[in-house]
Amino acid sequence: MILRQPEWARNVLDVQDGEGDVELDGRKQKRQSPVTELVVALSDQRVYREVVWSLKRGLRDARSEFSFVRVRGLNALAKFMSSAVSDEKVIELFRDCQSYRELQVVPVLFDYTLAPRKRLAKNLSILTPGAQAASSDVESSPTSVEVALGLRVLEGCCLLYNGCRTTASRHAAVSELIDLFLAGGPSVQSHCLDGLLALMLESSSNQKEFERVHGLRKFAEMLRNNHLDPVIRLRIAEFIVILISQILPSANKGFGPAGEDSKPAWMTKWAQQELVELLGEESSAVVDDIIDAGRHKFSDQEGQQTATLRYAQQLLHLASSF
Template sequence: MYLKKALWSEGFTAKPAAESSPDDKSASATSSTVGELVNSLNRQRLYREITFSLRTGLRDASAEFSFLRVRGLRSLLKSLRSIAESDSTIQLFCQIQSLPELQVVPVLFQQSLKESEDDPVVNLDHIFGVEPLKIASPSTDAEVALALRVLEGCCLLHRESTALAHRHKAIPVLMNILSIRGVLEQGACLDALISVMLDSSANQTDFDVCNGIEEVALLIRDKQIDENLRLKCGEFLLVLIGHVNGRGRPPLATIHEDIRRLLGEKSASLIWAASQFGSTLDPEQRLTALHIQARRVLESLDLY
């Protein structure tokens, strides 16, 4: 989805004050009315485009075959990137997410992030009845990673999506992905965990109950796994500590003690100090600083 300015609206621009004559009040009022009409029509157009894009993506993301779901997830991810470019489209997206049939998060957990059943219940109704048996192909690694990116985007753009994720037991599902999936999904999972837990006490509590810090600590201490994943774990801890730092109340009230116990005093102190970085830096500088500090955390662990 590419949200471009409508061609028909380009001709309707208000005159600068210096160019307007004092006797042209009626023309100015008319121009103002036309401008308001153009803005209203443009908002309606954006609403239709976002709605159509989400509806199309959700239709494919709910399909029975993985290749169709992947296509739908890619479409949704592209739409979210376009929506994030302006405050007006973000507001429209939040408004649209109040419609149950266009909510993205439930579809993710019902389809791509759905946990497979080890012992499916055998049902012979499709043999003796007229309803055909519906068989959904399992989620591929690429599909799960895409779904996690879409989940991350939804939670960052729409705060209530974290509540929707909680209703679908997002934290247990994500922790399961983190423990059994490959590097591609694990990296996306760490980013999704941060977005799901932002300003969500319920999800933070679930993370604490699932011993999330211990799971991340096991990954970052494992020198046999991919180094980029270990760096991602370091970034996760830095962002999480920076987010909850100074609150001193549940949930995650004991996160400093947990990290000290799991990673050692030196690494814990480094993480705490490094998590204070960049409050006055621009986004690109903060991202660079985050990478550097995560590397230092990893080096402090590798010394022992």
């Protein structure tokens, strides 16, 4: 996206910054000339056009029958997500765009990249029996590169706008990502874990889906598999630590009596029981420490990452000796 102001707009806005404040109803407000108001309005319209154009271009390619074209579209969407993070105006416009069906990103991700077999099955069900064989090879299957890109875009959508998590829940997103993790390679598996965390953040529907499909049990059992790639085992352990210390407690509000926000909600208690059952009674103290760490506010991100890694290594040690 090209979101830099044109030279003429920057010049007008720079002049506006030097005009000073005016007193209005006892409050100081920025003095703004009619010309400046027009420039600001034109700039906002330009950003809106850029956002819509970026989404349309990326989604057009992401709907292609061919994987290499879809990869191009997903790359464009991923770049858009990266640029949107630093601009609150773009984030606001992205959220507004997701109310229009033709600009919604999440349904396209699942229909063409993350769960295309469901769309094909639906399309084939309305065809005559003789046409099914010819239609089964209509589009190329997603490659691991395409799936990894799709997972990155899904994570970005969910972090930019919580409405995308609700849309994803209608596509059984949690179940689909767990299936992708079980069938994918290391690069896909790593992005699946990040995507699952983004999906379940402050989303009770996706957290309930995770419980329904026994997601935590599946990951804890993989943690006990000493033959699994050590890097992926560590990522799974970090995923579990972040899940029970930060993600599941985010759904505490609304559960339990008022004034008991500091106590684990039912989802956290469920996770605690699952882990102790799978990793043994010795894990109980570690799990308690992880939950308590979720209430601690770290002064910097590095301190939080260090604590997460330490607890993940403790879980790995317990799983290996179980």
